[in-house]
Amino acid sequence: MPKKKKSRGHPARHLDAASQLSPLRAGGRVLGDLQVPFRRFLEEELSEDETVLEAADLEARVMESLGWLVLTFGYEPVPATGRRFTPDDLAELFTEIVPAVAEHNELDPQELVDETRLAWTSYLMFLGESDQWAGDPGELADCLDVASGGVGGTVSGQGSVLDALAAAEAAQPVAGRLADLLDLPVVTAALAAVDELAVGVELGGAGLADGPAVEVLRSRLEPFGAEIDPVTLLLDLTSSGFVVVDDDRTTVPDAGDPERRYQLATTFLAALVSGTLAACPSPGAIVGALSVVASAVLDPITTGRLRELLAETGDEEELPAALAVVTRLVDVGVLSAVEPWTARPGFAGAVHDVVEGFFGSEQD
Numbered sequence: 434m435p436k437k438k439k440s441r442g443h444p445a446r447h448l449d450a451a452s453q454l455s456p457l458r459a460g461g462r463v464l465g466d467l468q469v470p471f472r473r474f475l476e477e478e479l480s481e482d483e484t485v486l487e488a489a490d491l492e493a494r495v496m497e498s499l500g501w502l503v504l505t506f507g508y509e510p511v512p513a514t515g516r517r518f519t520p521d522d523l524a525e526l527f528t529e530i531v532p533a534v535a536e537h538n539e540l541d542p543q544e545l546v547d548e549t550r551l552a553w554t555s556y557l558m559f560l561g562e563s564d565q566w567a568g569d570p571g572e573l574a575d576c577l578d579v580a581s582g583g584v585g586g587t588v589s590g591q592g593s594v595l596d597a598l599a600a601a602e603a604a605q606p607v608a609g610r611l612a613d614l615l616d617l618p619v620v621t622a623a624l625a626a627v628d629e630l631a632v633g634v635e636l637g638g639a640g641l642a643d644g645p646a647v648e649v650l651r652s653r654l655e656p657f658g659a660e661i662d663p664v665t666l667l668l669d670l671t672s673s674g675f676v677v678v679d680d681d682r683t684t685v686p687d688a689g690d691p692e693r694r695y696q697l698a699t700t701f702l703a704a705l706v707s708g709t710l711a712a713c714p715s716p717g718a719i720v721g722a723l724s725v726v727a728s729a730v731l732d733p734i735t736t737g738r739l740r741e742l743l744a745e746t747g748d749e750e751e752l753p754a755a756l757a758v759v760t761r762l763v764d765v766g767v768l769s770a771v772e773p774w775t776a777r778p779g780f781a782g783a784v785h786d787v788v789e790g791f792f793g794s795e796q797d
Contacts (some may be wrong), residue, residue: 456498456503457493459499459503460498463500463513464499464513465512470559472492474559474562475488475491475555478555486551490548494549495556516568519572523579528769528771531546557577558577560573561573595788597731598727598782598784601781602781602785605781610699610779610781610782611779613779614699616766616777620698620705628688630650631683633683660709660765673700699786703783706726706767706784709761710726710791717748718754721743724742725739725762725768725774729775729784734774
């Protein structure tokens with residue numbers, strides 16, 4: 434891709450800026466002199482398959498989504514530079530940028546994502562077969578995996594799901610993990626509650642459940658539903674040492690330290706996911722929903738794959754219950770709105786804690 438010139442922004446915001454180059458024109462400029470051979474490639478490929486989008490539609494979808502990518506990431510639309518991409522950038526395109534564009538234009542997110550994936554799969558194949566790809570062959574394979582609905586890199590060879598989640602957590606710096614977590618309003622609200630507790634709030638003595646400290650958490654978390662119980666959360670925070678009680682008043686050591694705030698944010702997300710899973714009516718539904726959550730970080734799956742996993746354990750009838758929990762996690766922002774369900778890399782630590790909490794004593 435062309436040289437990055439500024440930090441990324443929300444794609445819908447760029448679409449509102451009349452002074453900006455339109456996504457279609459920006460993408461067309463990046464495609465440059467590849468446009469004609471790409472169109473020829475599509476026409477030849479589609480001659481054997483009339484069930485997919487027409488060549489002109491695929492070409493337009495690639496150009497427009499290239500424009501979304503350019504505008505969102507702040508790249509300069511340098512002509513004929515669309516010859517190399519990273520799996521991470523494409524994953525963000527399909528799971529965040531395209532759904533945001535669909536929402537902004539009142540389109541069906543899943544349909545737009547599916548069309549964009551199909552277009553990019555064709556474009557990446559064209560780059561490879563025409564020797565126009567400017568990166569390593571392995572990188573192209575990872576990009577194709579992302580475009581087709583997988584994720585670059587797999588967890589094959591990892592000792593366990595917990596090991597893989599720990600590795601995924603360690604692969605991102607603390608600042609990046611914290612930024613991902615702060616994108617969840619419920620986590621931001623919980624951290625704001627902790628900042629109140631850091632100033633010093635009366636615990637409440639024997640009346641803990643109705644005490645001022647619990648009320649601080651309850652007032653901040655109540656708008657987000659009942660998945661996080663404020664009493665249980667306060668007990669967890671005090672037992673883990675995040676919140677210290679001195680003379681019946683709270684304090685929070687190192688409340689402003691980024692590593693500390695990341696640990697707190699991880700605790701809040703883990704509590705949210707665990708509370709949501711706890712609403713499952715059966716162990717089979719819990720396993721199914723938790724499989725989606727873990728896979729969202731490691732190797733995203735779809736409804737079809739979830740059905741297969743539940744069938745393997747004889748729990749196929751639990752699919753609706755598992756999907757209901759998945760839908761709730763989509764609603765609160767833990768999982769992407771489109772399939773395969775994905776989660777931000779910074780969620781890996783929280784997912785690790787949830788998996789360990791439910792199955793830490795079980796064999797993988």
